[in-house]
Each structure stands twice: as C-alpha cells, then as structure tokens.
Amino acid sequence: MSPVTTTAVILAGGTGRRLGLEGPKQLAAVGGRPILTRAIAAFDAAPQIDDILVVMAPGHLAAAELAAGPYPKVTGVITGGASRTDSTLRALSALESRPGDARVLFHDAARPFVDARIIAECVATLERAEAVAVAVPSSDTVVVVEGDRVVEMPPRGSLRRFQTPQGFRLATIRTAYERALADPGFAANPPTDDCGVVHRYLPGVPITVVPGSEQNIKITHPVDLIVAEQITSRENAPGSAD
C-alpha cells in the first residue's frame, strides 16, 4: 500500500424501492453480472484504489460477501443503515483507525458503469483538493417549483447532475458528519449525498468537480434496467475493451 491510502466505499445499503424488484436492486444482474459485482470490479481494477469496503443492506451480507469473493481489494463487508447518510456513517466508523489524510471515495453500488478515467481523476484531484464530485451537464432545462408553480429557472449552463464517486480527505468528511450529528435538524432533513453534507456543514471547503459520463447511470427506475442492458450489449462487441 502507498503511504496515503485510498479506500473505495461501495454503498449498497438500500433496498431499491423505486425499482420494485423482490430483493435489493444491487443484487440484480445486468448483462449477466450483478450490479454490485460490476461496481466492485471497477474499483478493484483501478490501480489508484488500495482497498474496498462494501456497505450492504441488512439481511443480505452473505450475498454481498459472495459478490465480493473474487475481488482481492475487498477488505470488509458491513451492514448499512436506514438512510444513505447512515450507511456512510457506518463506513466512517469502520475506517476510524485510518489517518485523517487518507482518502475515501463513496460510490453508489447502483452505478455499475463507473469507468477507470473517472476513478483516476477523482483520486488525482484529492492530491490538491479536500473534496471531489463527479458531474455531467443537464440536457433538460431544470426549474424550481413550489406546488405546481415555477418560481425559478436557473441558467442551464451552470447546472450539473451529480454522480458518484464522491471523494474526500478522511478528516474532512469526518468533520462534516460530526457537525451534522450535532445538528438536531440533520436526521429529519439529511442531504441526498456526502457532498451535500460537506456543502451544508463545511461551506468553506471547495468541492472540485470532475466530468462524469452519460454511461455512469444510477439504476433507479425500471427503465434504467433497459438502458443498462443496452450498455452491456456492447461489452462483447468486436473492438470492445471489456
């Protein structure tokens, strides 16, 4: 391991309610391989990643251990919490012995098509930044509504859609969550991701954005499974690197 380690945390603690399958969506297969396996494999293959921690939905640890089996960088599979931020907190507890300058990338297990370029750029950015996010421009016009009324139309050119991974120096994300836990309003209204926790509780910390990819989709709704199958159908095409 390099003196400053980089850990990938695969957040797989959800149940996939919006997808509506019988079990957690991360155990469903796309292109013949479980979504969770694809996410783990991407980080296992990345030379910048030293180790991987999988945070799995309660009651499904054995399935996650099976999925992680072939990947030597996986050093732990732990149980997730009730919300995404609870699952991150559990990962931070599991990493409590690591020094503050260690790096951590949090990745949605539900994004099976994260690529080597994105992972490399996130880790490289953490050499000079405390926090990094992955984002793509919006092809839709995005509006703010109150009830059924449009109240704001932010200029689209400055809008981005966040993806994962989201990366941090460990000391930064620890401090952000310490402050969040001290806020009585946090549990009732948690940010939707880890960058949101840093943005709200450490507003002075810049979050550097690196370009994501249109393929790095989050499998959320049933239509996303159809798109995912299409993406995987190219894997074995002549000339494909996969």
Ligand SMILES: Nc1ccn([C@@H]2O[C@H](COP(=O)(O)OP(=O)(O)OP(=O)(O)O)[C@@H](O)[C@H]2O)c(=O)n1
């Ligand atoms: N308690 C939770 C909830 C979510 N996640 C993870 O966070 C990622 C993004 O969340 P999302 O797409 O919302 O997944 P689910 O919570 O499973 O989906 P849904 O909201 O439709 O139930 C997923 O990889 C999910 O497993 C997690 O680790 N712990």
Ligand SMILES: C[C@](O)(CO)[C@H](O)COP(=O)(O)O
């Ligand atoms: C982290 C994230 O994927 C960035 O777009 C998103 O915020 C997760 O939201 P979800 O509702 O937990 O899917």
